[in-house]
Structure formats: structure tokens, C-alpha cells
Amino acid sequence: MRQLILAFGLLTAVAASAEDIAKDGDTLVVSQGTARVTLSDVDAYVHRVPREDRAGFMNKPERIETMLRSLLLDKQLADEARKLNLDKDPIAQKQMALAVDTALARVRMEKYRESLKTPDFAEQANEDYLANKTKYQIPRRVDVKHILIDTKSRTAEQAEAIAKETAEKLARDPAQFDALVEALSDDQSKKDNHGLIENASSESFVAPFAEASAKLQKVGEISPVVRTPFGFHIIKLMKAEPAQQLAYEKVRASIVSRLEAEWLEGQIRGKLDGLRNEKMDPQPDVLATLRARYGAPKPGALKLPAADDAANAQ
Template sequence: MYCWKSHLYDIKIVKKEAFRMKKLICAFLLAFLLIIGCGKKDDSKIVAEIDGEKITLSEFNRELDKIPMELKMFVATQMGKRNYLERLIMKRLLIREAKKENIEKEKEFQERLSEIKDQLLIEMLLKKKLVQDVKIDEGEIKKYYEAHKEEFKKPEEINTRHILLKTEEEAKQVQERLTKGEDFIELAKRYSIDPSAKTTGGEIGFHPRGSLVPEYEEEAFKLKRVGQVSGIVKTRFGYHIIRLEGVKPPSYATYEEVKELIRQKLIQEKQGQLLENYINELKKNAKIKVNEEIFKEEKPSEKESPKSPEKPKK
């Protein structure tokens, strides 16, 4: 049997609980805002002064924000920020000196400034008209990948280890010790003049053809089995003894490896087509007159044909 009194009691409890939660949330938000307020840096703080000219924290942070994403790692630490401040101070000093020299009023400066403005206008226009309209979906990327797999073929790569010696005599001595069964890695760490050999044991990693010193590469790719050791190889760095460590046969880059590369390529192609269409539309709606006479090739003047030599008189 339905009891309305019980239902009303439940409603009161719910309302009371809701009011209690509301108070808790408000208290939490107030505390959170107070914490943020206390922790917030004073943007009016002076970071540096140059003859009384102040660089505030907010100005400095704006300069940091202009740094491209791929370079932000260099200012991620306090030392990085301090070094960047030095660059900013240098920039301000140079600008001040340029103004003292009235560079801004020089004809060349004004001409170049005009060119920069024009270029920036074009870039901003194209960004507004073209960039935002380009969308590439996953299907397009996959379709391109399947149709152009040869573009993503990886050549054969080999991993080698070497011992680099200064003289041929030293190389022969090490070679002899190898033939007696001494450990290649230990000899590389001990005798190689390659600075990295102390930690790598002479290993240089996987490389395709065309990425190594020619003489070294030629001998390295002749090695057919892992563990095989070459003869002495002379390069401009010295005398090498090479050991084959591994072989990667030719293969194709996976879809995931090249997906973003393909996306950027397709975006550029679409943007190029959109730009061409946009330019054609602008031309169509403009009255353009060109004096083609100026661009006509001049006909070479007819040269006088050489006179025939007179016959000798009898």
C-alpha cells in the first residue's frame, strides 16, 4: 500500500542531503580558487631591466609562448629559461641600436618591410581560405598507402661492429689476436680509437647502403653471415676491422609508421589544388590586361649572305 507520508519523508531527506552536498561543493570550489589565487605568479614582476627599460614576467612569458612546439624542450628548465632571457636581452639591445642608427627610415628597410607585409597578408589569406577547409580521412590515407607501397619500401640494412686503429701495423696486431680467438668486443673497447667504442664495443647500429663511408660500406656489405669478420679496411679515419652483427632484409614500412607522413602529403596536394582553383576564380572575376608584345621573342635579323669569291681572271 502506498504511504504518502513515507514518500514525503524520503523527499525531505533527499533535499537535505542535496543541500549538504551543495554546501560541500561550494566550500571546495572556494578553497580551490583561493589556492589558485595564492599560487598564481605576479605577472607584473620584473624579470630584467636594460637601462631602466623593464621586461615584465608577462612579457617574458609571451615571448616563451612564441617558441615553436618542437623547440620548447630547450626552455623547459629554469636554466633554459635563463638562457632564453639572455637572447631576449641581446635582441632588445640590437633593436635599440638599429633605431639609433635610423635603420627604419632607410629605403632598403622600407622596401623589405613592404615585401614582408605583402607575404604575411598572402599567408594569412591562404590560411583563412584554404587550410581550414582541408580534411583527410583515414580511408584516403589507407587507399594511398595500398596504391603506393613501393614508396615506402625499406632497403636492406646491416648492423656492424668495428675496431678502428690508427696504423695498419696496429690493425694487423689486433687482427692476429682475433684469429687466436680473443673477444672482438673486448678488443674494441680496449684498442679502438673510436670514442664511442668504450661503451658500445664498436657497434654502430643498422644502416642501409649509401649511409656509411664508401670503403667501409663496400666491405661491410660483402660479409654474408652474422659473426663474419672482414680484413683490414682503410678509410680516411684509419684502419678498420669489421664484424657483421645483424641483417634486416628489404621490407615495407607499416601503415602506422607512415600514416602521418601520408596525411601531410595528401593535405599538401589538396591545398595545392584548392590554391589553383582559388587563383583561377580570382582571375576570372578580375579584369586583367597584359601587353603580350613585350614578351614576344625578337626575330634574329637576317644576316647578309657572304659574297662568293670572285673567279680568278684568266
């Protein structure tokens, strides 16, 4: 196994200077027993991966080895099947035909995707930016300190009672906050940060804590008691930086990319929906035999939806 990984590391190193090899689909990549895997086999396998993901897929020797071992195993088993004339079995032939249909369907959609001419979204991207400026901001940042009364060593009722009593003390004398952090907070990180939580309204923190932190407006403001899965918190705003609007030029490329992806997805969905919604002509008598054909009970008649019904359900 290790030799195979190292071998592919060497192949990767010379590939850029040996492009002629990549053009030769019959070039042998690896063999095992009766099985031979060629570059065209690898191409066929990798083309099942979306185009934009192929480079990343092939960037790990371990993944390449897994692919090759899978191909080799399939080929060896297929050779055994042919020697046993299993490829002549009617069901096997139908399964192979279905596999061909699946492969051709994938290729057809890939070619359809390649045939699409993406519109110019420059003007629409600018309109999107102007209409949704808040989407293109560096969010407001707040740094807070907090007192945590946890529920590890006490009931929720006990923890809440302590938190409410502490909040009442702070309402009378907010200057006690730092002292109460050191005296009461169960946050183990307080020995290093003294209760300070930076960028506390970000998604890095549980929602109740982040939301309560975001609501604080003035430095020194103290929140009501806030419950999270960790216990009960009292939060004090230490620093706030307002949201910063990003210039259009900094986000233009990402907006265009998103609009292009949405348009492409819509075209693909429209193509597939058009095929799905074509009128079906099921054969009721044959449909009625399917359950019994495979030994399933027959609770009722099997009915496929009409094309119009399927369209309305979407």
C-alpha cells in the first residue's frame, strides 16, 4: 500500500512535464492479477466527480489509492463473472444497460451544463449590492465580560437564584462586576481572561449568549440574566465596534459568482423538471403486479401521479 502511495507521489511530480502521457488513454496505470487500469479508466472514474471538485479529489495519494484499488477489484470480479458467463444472464444484462443509462444521463447533464452561456451579471450584481448593503458588511463586534453560574454542581433553580441575586447586587453597584467575576464565575477560563469574551456576538458562541451580547449598546451596560446550555450568565459590554460597510469592488466578484451559480442551478433544475413533468403513461395492470412480483403484501393498488399532479405538488 505504501509503495502505491509513493508511486503516485512520483507520478504527480512528473505529470506537469509529461502531458503527452495524459492524452494516451491506453497507458497502463496499475495492474493486479488479470486486472489492468488505464488512464482512460481513471478519466472515466474521475469524471463522475463534479468538475470543480476534481482537482481536490485527486490531491490526496490515499484517495487515489482507494480509487485504484476499487477499480482493480471491480475489474477482477468482472473478469471472473465473464469466465462464468454471468454477463450472459438476462438480469445482469439489464443491470449493465441501466448502468449505461446512468452514465449517459450524467454525461448528458455535464454537456448541457457546459453548453450554457452564462449571462453578464455585472449590472445585477451592483443592484443587489445597493439593495442589500447590510448583507455586505463586517458585522458589529462586541467584547464583553461575563459571570457564569453553571448547573454542574447545582440545580437549575439554585443556579438561577444565585444569578438573580448577583444581578440585583450589580444593579445597586455595577462597579462590583470584576470582583464578582473572580468570586462567583464558574467559567474555568477566567483565570486567564478574567471573564473577557471577545467578539461575543459572533456565531462562535451559543445563540442566547451571542444575542444577549449583541443587544448591549453602551459600554458598561449589563444584561439581564441569560440562560444557555452552560448555565446562567450576566454579561457586561466592554467594547463595541460598529459594523463596517464593505466597498462594492471588494464584494463584486463574490456577488457575481453567487448570481451565476443561482442562474446555473435554475437552468439545470428547469431542464430536469421539464423532463420529469412530461406526461407519463403507466400501465395499471402491470403496476398492480409489482408488489406480488417481489413477495411484498398488496395493501392497495399502486398508482403513479399524473404529470399535472406532480407539477402541482412541487
